[in-house]
Amino acid sequence: MAENSRMPVSLNVGVGEPSVPSEVTLEARNICHYFLPVKARRALLVIDGVSLTIARGTFTAIVGASGCGKSTLLRIFAGLVSPSKGEVLLDGEVTRGPDPRKGMVFQEDSVFPWLTVQKNVEYGLRARGRKGDVVRAEATRWIQAVGLEGFGEAYPRELSGGMRKRADLARVYATNPEVLLMDEPFGALDALTREALQADLLNLWQELRKTVVFVTHDLDEAAYLADVVVFMSPRPGRVTAILPVPLGRPRSPRIRTSPEFFALTRRFREQFGYAELGGSRALAGEAGTP
Ligand SMILES: Nc1ncnc2c1ncn2[C@@H]1O[C@H](COP(=O)(O)OP(=O)(O)O)[C@@H](O)[C@H]1O
Ligand SMILES: [Mg+2]
Numbered sequence: 001m002a003e004n005s006r007m008p009v010s011l012n013v014g015v016g017e018p019s020v021p022s023e024v025t026l027e028a029r030n031i032c033h034y035f036l037p038v039k040a041r042r043a044l045l046v047i048d049g050v051s052l053t054i055a056r057g058t059f060t061a062i063v064g065a066s067g068c069g070k071s072t073l074l075r076i077f078a079g080l081v082s083p084s085k086g087e088v089l090l091d092g093e094v095t096r097g098p099d100p101r102k103g104m105v106f107q108e109d110s111v112f113p114w115l116t117v118q119k120n121v122e123y124g125l126r127a128r129g130r131k132g133d134v135v136r137a138e139a140t141r142w143i144q145a146v147g148l149e150g151f152g153e154a155y156p157r158e159l160s161g162g163m164r165k166r167a168d169l170a171r172v173y174a175t176n177p178e179v180l181l182m183d184e185p186f187g188a189l190d191a192l193t194r195e196a197l198q199a200d201l202l203n204l205w206q207e208l209r210k211t212v213v214f215v216t217h218d219l220d221e222a223a224y225l226a227d228v229v230v231f232m233s234p235r236p237g238r239v240t241a242i243l244p245v246p247l248g249r250p251r252s253p254r255i256r257t258s259p260e261f262f263a264l265t266r267r268f269r270e271q272f273g274y275a276e277l278g279g280s281r282a283l284a285g286e287a288g289t290p
Contacts, residue, residue: 060228121143
């Protein structure tokens, strides 16, 4: 049993960045979640006692095998799923339900196909009560910031997958959330497009210093982007390890071919492998005992 995963774990984030303010932004306290699948007689335990503390302005990646509950955990953070047990705190206060301080990016594009890029980005701003000329100017600014300058009048169907994802990011950035929750946002893109979007995401993060929680099953992506990587066990999802990323900032894409990067991702692969082989029991050297 993953005893240590039930204890609140503090993320000592901001590795190599002493200037990062360290107050808490987002906190999960002893989250447990069950689903009752259709036609099933018993409830399915998906998340089992996850506690995490994520400091303001840091980039946290959550990795785990498919089906371990990553998306469910992120939706709980977003307030889209209400946990069976436990609570989510934002800036020290319990939050239930969606909150304008939290923005979510999914793997699937969330842009409206019937609106142009410009109108999609403006839609989010208007939904937050912004009015007048400022809406148009703000939307244009974010469309430029994500590298879509000149495509404001295009419809999503006229864009490549990577460009649609950029439009999706502009939509979320424009609403200026404190916390960005990203669920495998680049998972559907080809490898080169993915690397380009990862590099651009890092550049923008370096400027804006939003708190980011980024779910992925790609260990290289986690190492390249994050300050800290949280490893989850196979279902039911528990935290098996929290490892820092000791790579400096700002990070250039070149770092991905450095010996430090290879050593780090190798360490992550070992960690991930153990988790898949049986979570903390294998880590504790007890693999094979019933
Ligand atoms: N709405 C739902 N109803 C029933 N079971 C669900 C629902 N959503 C997810 N699950 C189950 O919960 C588990 C975790 O799912 P998910 O959080 O999507 O995992 P991950 O994102 O790590 O792949 C899976 O076994 C999945 O089948
Ligand atoms: Mg998922």
